[in-house]
Amino acid sequence: MIRPTPRRFLRVIVPALVLALGASACTSGTSGLGSVAERPSSVPGPSAAPGSSIDPADGTLARFYGQQIAWGSCGEFLPDGQYPEQRSRCGRLTVPVDYAKPDGATASIAMFRLGASGDRRGVLLTDPGGPGGSGVDFMGSAAGQFADLEIGKRFDIIGFDPRGVGRSTPAIRCRSDAERDRVRATDWVDTSPAGIDAVQKRNASVGAECAQKLGKDFLAHVGTADVVRDMDVMRGALRADQLNYLGYSYGTRIGAAYAEQFPTRVRAMINDGAVDPAADPIADVVAQNAGFQRAFERFAVDCASMPQCALGTDPTKVTARYQQLVRSLIGRPARTTDPRGLTYADAITGTGQALYTRTLWRYLRDGLAQLSTGRGDTLLRLADLYEGRDRSGRYDNSADAFTAIRCVDGPAITDRAALDKLDVTLRASAPFRDDGRGSGRGAADECAYWPVPPTSTPHRIDAKGLPTTVVLSTTDDPATPYEAGVSLADQLRARLMTFKGTQHTASFEGVECLDAPLTRYLVDLTLPAVGTTC
Structure with missing residues (x-):
């Protein structure tokens, strides 16, 4: 029987293939972005603003929202990584397995942070897709390329392994x-x-x-519904009143679900290679x-x-x-x-x-x-x-x-x-x-x-109070059809950008027509022009 093609590993991290195939001439998915010179000292983490990031609606979660992440070397997670070490820190976030039982079992979320090198605007969370894709691995491969971009200068860029994934524990x-x-x-x-x-x-x-x-207790809580709760705890632990988010592929499902549950806690959001939550x-x-x-x-x-x-x-x-x-x-x-x-x-x-x-x-x-x-x-x-x-x-x-x-x-x-x-x-x-x-x-x-x-069940996203965000969809995306991006943009009332190409996801891969307006949007919230097509 023919097996359906699953949505998995949809954000292709090409540097990993260089190792896998032993090729010497392969360029990365963000080719042309260049390498980065490391700064002489590490960039400090976000400053604390006690109480401002705690969810006032549920004081029972205060110890999770208010936790301090012990940032340290990424050597334990990525001993062979090519990331800029002086700007990169890794750590762990503790979250409840079941949010209805905050005093019960906990899970540990692995995180990678590339510190901003310039005038810091906030925190930018990323997710490479999957489900099952490691955000730590993604940042380990992409941090060197993100570091020299404007967004790498203005944001602490965070990759994380969702609960059960990669280096998070318990691991599935x-x-x-x-x-x-x-x-x-x-x-x-x-x-x-x-x-x-x-x-x-x-x-x-x-x-x-x-x-x-x-x-079964843990298996019942590995889905997107719980991951977005973890993201909001992450926001609190990072001392951010609002999040910026860049999601690829399945990461757009996480982004849409977070926008629906916490619309006023989103500053900016880019969903690239969209999964249609209503399909x-x-x-x-x-x-x-x-x-x-x-x-x-x-x-x-x-x-x-x-x-x-x-x-x-x-x-x-x-x-x-x-x-x-x-x-x-x-x-x-x-x-x-x-x-x-x-x-x-x-x-x-x-x-x-x-x-x-x-x-x-x-x-x-x-x-x-x-x-x-x-x-x-x-x-x-x-x-x-x-x-x-x-x-x-x-x-x-x-x-x-x-x-x-x-x-x-x-x-x-x-x-x-x-x-x-x-x-x-x-x-x-x-x-x-x-x-x-x-x-x-x-x-x-x-x-x-x-x-x-x-x-979760398929449904149209209702995110009242969400600011205007951006959805990027590729005309001949093999894994997430262009129409799915059109649908998600409609549900989120987002600004739709179109890329004409045959590939899966396209942002921050060296296409100036896309990257320039996306950067302006993240940095100063200037939306791309209506109907932008590249």
């Missing part, structure tokens, strides 16, 4: 590295009743393992798969214009040629230096990873050329990047966190007729991902068996 880690490898070694293309049953049993086991290792779950996943198909077709046209493209030179036949290449892997993994080999499932995953940004198209082109000769090394490394697996075979916890958060953030698709129809629809909307073995049967995913109920 449900499956062992060996279990992850075993799942990836199977193609999961059997659509017979027995094949569907096997997939569903595997999916049911994930929730059971998470509940056993973490407990129907089935229509949403179909639209995303169609977006990846469009991105694949644009990649294929680009590939066909170059010599020795494995997909040939006829753009009308590239999907069929791609299918021929990857379907040959079903039951017969391609040879790789790594003893695992490249499975069909990993070939699809690696392709999807590369379609997030044109920066990665060269690796997909090289990977398909390799595959045409029976080798799968580059596609396997792309798949490993998506799955969070390093060269030693160790997985990060992003995939488990993605599943746990997604499953409490909205309703599961459980209706048998809807699942069967969805499988057929997805094959039609993203034929490059079709394994050719469709039978009109679909499998329920992990969320259908999740051991705790959702804490």
Whole structure:
């Protein structure tokens, strides 16, 4: 059966790929921004304004809002980071697991702060997406590039690992590295009743393992509804009366939810690569798969214009040629230096990873050329990047966190007729991902068996009192359709900016037409012109 493309790792941090692929000529997603010279001494943290940031409506949370973050070296979190050390500090924020029980169990939120180097205007929180993406890792890669920008001079830029993610504790880690490898070694293309049953049993086991290792009480509180409460505690601990926020992809869901719950505590907000909080779950996943198909077709046209493209030179036949290449892997993994080999499932995953940004198209082109000769090394490394697996075979916890958060953030698709129809629809909307073995049967995913109920439902955002914010949407974004940004801008009554391109997210990547007005907005609240298109 064809698997829906999940919204995961949507803010591609390209420097990580340089390590993963061993490439020497790859440029970062914020290429052209330059490096930064470190200041001779560390920048102090925000000054305290006792009482001004405490939530007066709930004195039981005062000890959380009023806590002092012990900022120190980031070496424990990022021992090999390339960030400007003298301006970078890391620390932890304590939050209640259940806000209805503030005297109960607590969680620890890992944070990274790049100190402002000039006339400081406040705090800018960032989230790179996911769910399950690490804001600490994102800032570890992006801080050196943010540091020389005007926003790096005027704001303390904060990256954080949402509860359960990355270095935050408890960490959502449900499956062992060996279990992850075993799942990836199977193609999961059997659509017979027995094949569907096997997939569903595997999916049911994930929730059971998470509940056993973490407990249902914690699993019930890992969703966006609780993350935005953590963000407001963070605001208090940072002594900020209002927040500035830059959210990418799933980070826009966090931003929209924070705006809805705490509209008057927002000074400025940019949501880039929007998730539509009101979207129907089935229509949403179909639209995303169609977006990846469009991105694949644009990649294929680009590939066909170059010599020795494995997909040939006829753009009308590239999907069929791609299918021929990857379907040959079903039951017969391609040879790789790594003893695992490249499975069909990993070939699809690696392709999807590369379609997030044109920066990665060269690796997909090289990977398909390799595959045409029976080798799968580059596609396997792309798949490993998506799955969070390093060269030693160790997985990060992003995939488990993605599943746990997604499953409490909205309703599961459980209706048998809807699942069967969805499988057929997805094959039609993203034929490059079709394994050719469709039978009109679909499998329920992990969320259908999740051991705790959702804490959010799809709905239109109502954020009365929110100042005018900004939404940036890309015309051919493969992961979050342009229309989702239009919808979110309408719900937030935000100023919509449009970027014409085939990539996922676009702000502060060196496009002056975007970055200049976004900077002015963050620094002095001057809104971009109506209808701005770049």
